[in-house]
Structure formats: C-alpha cells, structure tokens
Amino acid sequence: MKDEGSLSVDDVIERARGLVPLLRANAEKTERANAAVPENITALREAGLFRIPTPRSMGGLGLGLRAEVGVAAELARGCPSTGWLLMVNSAGRGLLQGMFPEDVVAEIYAADPDVSIANAGVGGVAAKAEGGYRLTADTAFASGCLHSAYTLVLLNSVTVDGEPQMALASVLVRTGDAEIKEVWDVAGMRGTGSNTVVSKDLFVADKHVAYHAIDPETGAPEGMGTSTHTLTASANVLAPLVGAAQGALDLIKESFDKGRPVFHTTHGAVADSPGARAWLAEATHHIDVAWRHLWLAVDQLEPALEQHVELSDEERTRIRMYVASAVREARQGLSKVMDLGGAGGFASANPLQRYFRDFETGSRHWTLNPFIALEDYGTALLGRAPLATIAL
Template identity: 35%
Template sequence: MKIPDRPELVARADALRELLWDDAVECERERRLSDRVVTALTEAGLLRLQTPRRLGGYETDMRTLLDVAIALGRGCPSAAWIAGVLNAGNFMAGLFPHGAGDEVWGDDPDARAALVLGMPSPAVELVEGGAVVSGEWAYVSGCLHAQWVSALIAVPTDADRPDVRFALMPVGEVAVKDTWYFAGMRGTGSNTVVADRVFVPEHRLVSYLPILNGETDGVVDPALPYRNSLTGLFAIGLIGALIGGAQAALDFVRAKGPNRPVAGSTYRDQTQSPTFQLDLAEATSKIDTAKLVAARIADTVDELARAGVNADLTVRARNRLESTQVGRLCREAVDTLLTAHGSSAFNESNPLQRLWRDINVGSRHAGFGMGIPEQVYGRALVGGDPREISFIV
C-alpha cells in the first residue's frame, strides 16, 4: 500500500472543506457529525493517520495530524476535533499488544477508537484473564463514531495508590448516555460512556504511566516507530481544530468586508475603516502566532520520537502550556473578528456565531483551562515535579 505524504493528506482535507461547511449546521443541530461527513473523512483516509501501517494505517507524524486538523477545522471545527480525537485514540489502540490491534483493525483498517483521559473512577474487579469493569466516563469525543474506546481504570492494589491502566473496550459492549448539551462544539457529540460489568481481557489492558511518559519499549506493541508522552500528542488535533475554526472566521470576515457598511460612518465599506484594518491585523497576527506555536509543539514531539528520546518534564509541561496559549490566541482572534464584522455576527443565520461558540468551548477543554497548565509549567521551571499538580503532563 502506498502511504500518502503530508501534502497529499492535507489536500484531501482541504477538498472536504465545502462539504464540512455545508453540513456544519446539521451537525450542530443533531449534536453529532452527519453520516455524510463521517463517510467523507473515512474514504479520504483521514481517520487512519495514526493507525499502525501493519494493519492498513498511515502511521503519520504529528505535524501531519496538526496540518490535517487545521484544514478540516476551516470547514467545521467539530469535525476536525473528532478527527483529532479518533486519530489519537487509534494511536493509543496501536500501543496495545498485537492481539488487541488485530481485534481492532484485523477486519477493518478504517476502524476507529475513541479515547478519554478523565480521572478513573470505575469499579474494577480483577478476574482470571483480565478485569471486569463498571463505571462512567464523561466527555468522550468520538464515541458516536467509534467501534472501540480506550478509558482509564484504577485497579485496586495493596499500595496507597491504585494501578492505573487503559482499558480498550468494544463500543458494542458499553452504553452511550446522551449528555452532550453544550453551547459550542455541539457536533462532537462528546457524550458519556457507561460500562456495566464489561470483561476486558489482559491483552486489552496496559499500564498508564509508561504510555504517559513515552517509556513504552517492551511494554506495548514494539512495531510502532513513534514514541512520546501521550499528552504531548493528544492536544495536537484539538488545537488544530481551533486554529482551523479561527482561520475560517478570518476568511469569512475578510470576504464580507468589501460589501459591508460601517454603521454610523461615511466609509464606503468596512475595508476603508482604519479600525477594521487594525482589527484584521490583530486577529491575523494572533492566528499566525497560534500556528507557529502549534507547529513547534508538533515538531518537538516528532523530533524527539525520531531520535528515540523521551521528552523531559519541562518540555512536556511547556507543550501543555503552549497548547493552552494556542487556544487562547484563537479565542481572542475570533472575539476581535466578531467585533470587526458587527452585531450581525451574532445572528443565528451567521456562521460566525457558531465558530465563536465552538472556539470558546473548545479552547476551555480541561487540558487547557483553569490556570493548571501555567502552574504545571511554572513548577517544572523551578525544578519541581509538575505531576504533583496534574496527571496530564
């Protein structure tokens, strides 16, 4: 199988922009991606980016995942978000032993795995050959379009701390509770997954810490060439979706400017107003900066993985903070653009209000918010262990 390169995959994503844009209203109304969008993403191979090559995937680098997510986000941030999460989920599923990978992709190289990094709270009972799991996980993006889900569980031990593992479960053996009623990113359908005494065999259970730290040699599938901290790559598709959405807002406002008046002024149209020009300059600069920062995150992950070197805690903490900064820059840029466009940006028929809501919700993902990324990086910079503050490092 010929593996498409980055320009080819980005071109495929660009080719879907009009379809994603057209279906974005339906995706938001139905609180899930349309079947047409999922089919288009699948047929373009854009949900195989992180699937192992031995099982029909592309095993691309993180920069490719970022650039594809940005391109998709220009059509629909929700679709780009789901593509990012499902590719990260496929990466995670690829880290399980071969037997698990064969189960996931043996009959279908387009199979998809969702991934949730929420703190584990389910009930776990160790039994012969595996574990029996019951519990709930909220905010599981991609659960409506996946065949598998990887979720954290806490296996009881005699020590003070439980043994945290990833459990890979077929979606057909869990239930999806309809809980995703949010103001933005509605199309992601990030509902709650419920397990009721689901048996997970030993080969679909892997320890969390080695995968978090990128120390996976001898622990998981040795065939995959890329290794790095899971949190270093999980955010890449998400920030790509935010950048793409912000770029879509910029494109829309620029295109409409020559035909829009400036209320209460004598300017022929918005493009003649210095204020509009300044707003465009500010928003464009912030989006360009977000792209540069995001590229550094992805390139850092790729360079370390190619060198076979694990990122130290300071780099990992920096990546998390910089992901947060990308989201903030996109949010600020879109706020400026809506002001520049005028109050009609908030009309429900105007796509700007949807992009505004998507970026505002997406940029406040738990991995980006509440000041924790700043604390994590600050702790690392003074020689402390940022994992004392958050397990997402």
C-alpha cells in the first residue's frame, strides 16, 4: 500500500465494502482450503487494512476500535472467515504495540508494514536462557497462522534456572520457525485456519518476549493493559458475526428482487407474500438492533481507551450485556433469514448455510459467553465481588 495521506474511519470501511463481492466469490474456496485464499489476503494488504491500528509514525493508518470493528464487520458480509482474520490481526497488532518496546515494534513494521500477526491460546513453558527464552508449547486456535509472519503466544509458565516464576510471558514467535498442526476441523469459520502452533525448545530472543510479573496482592500481571483494553476483545469478536448476519440478509433480499417463488402457495414470488415481507422486516429489524448494540459497545469503549480510563465493574458488565444482546438479536435475525431461505438454504451449494454455520460457531467464542455476562452484570449491579470472569 502506498502512502495516501490520512484516511478516515469511513474511508477504510468503504474500502472494506468494496471487497465484499470478491470475498463472497471466494468464500467457498476459502472454506474448502481451511484458510483464506491468497487472493483475499492480497486484497486486504493492498487496501491497507492490516495497517488500521498501527501508528502513522510507523507507516500505519493510526485508527482505533471503530475502524477495526467497522472493517471486520464489512468484510464478513462477503466472507465471515476473512472478516475474522482481519479482526485477529488488528488485535495482534494492538497487543504487540501495547506490550513490546517501541523499537521492537518499529523494527517489525519497517520490515513489512503489512505484516500479519496471529494470536494463539494460552499454554506452554518459557525457560530463561542466555539472550532469550526457550519456548515449548502447543498453542491452539491460532487464527490466521497459515499466512502470518508472527504468532503471538501467551504462556502461563515461566522458569528461570528451572524455578517457576510468578509471571506470564507474551512471546512473539516467527511462525516459520514453529510447526503448524493443521487440526482445525469445525462446523463453521473453517476459513480462519485456526490451527495449533507447535514450538519445541524454540529459542526466542529477549526482545521478542514480554515478561509479565504477577502482583502477589492483586494477582494481576504487569504490562498487559487494563481490563478496558481486554474488554475490547468482545467488541472485536462480535464485529464479524454481525457482519455475517448482515451478509446472509443481503443474500435473501437479493432473492426477493429476483422473484424467487414460495413453493406450494398461490404467491407467484416471495415478494408477493405479505407474510414473507413481514418476516423480512423482522429479520432486518433484529439485525439492525444487533448493529446498534455493537456500536453502543464501541461508543463506551473507544473514549475510555483514548483517555486511559479504567471502567468500573458495572460499566464493563453493561458493555458485555450490549455485546450479548447483539449476538442474540443477530441470531434471531439470521434464524428468520434461514426461514425465508427454506430447506434449500441449507444445501451445500447455497452460501446461506455457510453464513449460518460461521455465525453459530463464532458466536460461541469465550469472550461472548452470554450466561456469564448476565451473571456478572447482576453481581456488579449489587456491588458484589468478585465477578465470575477473570479476563473481561
């Protein structure tokens, strides 16, 4: 991507919207490959979308959560898996920029301003060695690892001279130095390629390891951002799911325009049916409400991030309820979309079923857990502690 001056949030969302036809055309191939096809990744790079959260001083666009969320959601209208991958990269860059020294971050972006960074699950051991650490870990759910130069791994075990430390470690692994176990075999979001990254006694230099000592009184790890930063994961994960529901709605509205029949009825076309029109209205309303709740969450989170404000338990749990409500509304809208699509909507050749499976799989991500969100909201409203969640 060439330097095109300052781009606004609306500018990058419009760029993402322009990629929807390409991503929709490639969605089946992406699913079959269990990874985003190279054409999709190239399109994201050329549009500069990987650079959204990167500071302008380092060649990025210097945009915040609203841009990350809006772009991931728009991309998901064409391919939910690709929207998810953009979301993961934005989160990975945010973690990189928040936890590692500026010179390390600048060095990585100087080598490739459009570098993609995957995230992996928690687990493994980092053993201190001369000049760095030796990493042994099988880290699962590394979305995007098949096309990412780096994978950011969080380790819950750190040793020095064989002695366990009260610490965590965030390790920036060169993905090419590790092994990828292609074990991602799920009902939906197959194109995210969320495989397991395996590191076997892998040496990682000190500069690529962020050491997080654990406060013995609070149990909080140092240098990992505030709970407000962590909570942004919920809004980020939600974005491609709302986009997926919208993508399915887009398709069903197109079928209305094309005069699709309603079998075994007197209606010549689905648009002639008052019942079908009402069902479409309800589906659209539910998905509109999901969008509104997504933006409510962003409206609360973005100013707090910019002003470095630590939100209270009640404020955080209220945001989590916005997110849970958005998932519920999107699911209800998508269910009505599938009703309108009929049994044919579940045919393997029909893209509706892929949106449905992608949504139903992605919406079970741990950051979106609805019953824990509800439980914690009630706890916070009464001023009781602690919350059930340990991460949001």
